[in-house]
Amino acid sequence: MRFLPLRHDLVCRRLALVNAVGNLGGYFGPTAIGLLKGTGGHAAGLGFVAAVLLVAAVLALKLPALPAGPRDPEHCQAG
Known part of the structure; x- marks a missing residue:
């Protein structure tokens, strides 16, 4: 089942990057x-968390939108 037109090796690398960043956050956050x-x-600790969350939200909003690709009707059917 393919959601985006990406090669398998690129998807694996991107998932590994997300996992690595999550693990780093799990260590450095606490x-x-x-x-x-x-x-x-x-208040200082929670203020730091709020500031990091705000920076992450701004960065996420600055990302360009993915272009709409061709739709595969086989995967769009319900059921």
């Missing part, structure tokens, strides 16, 4: 919150 909480309280 570390940063713990360090900031120790110096500035809970």
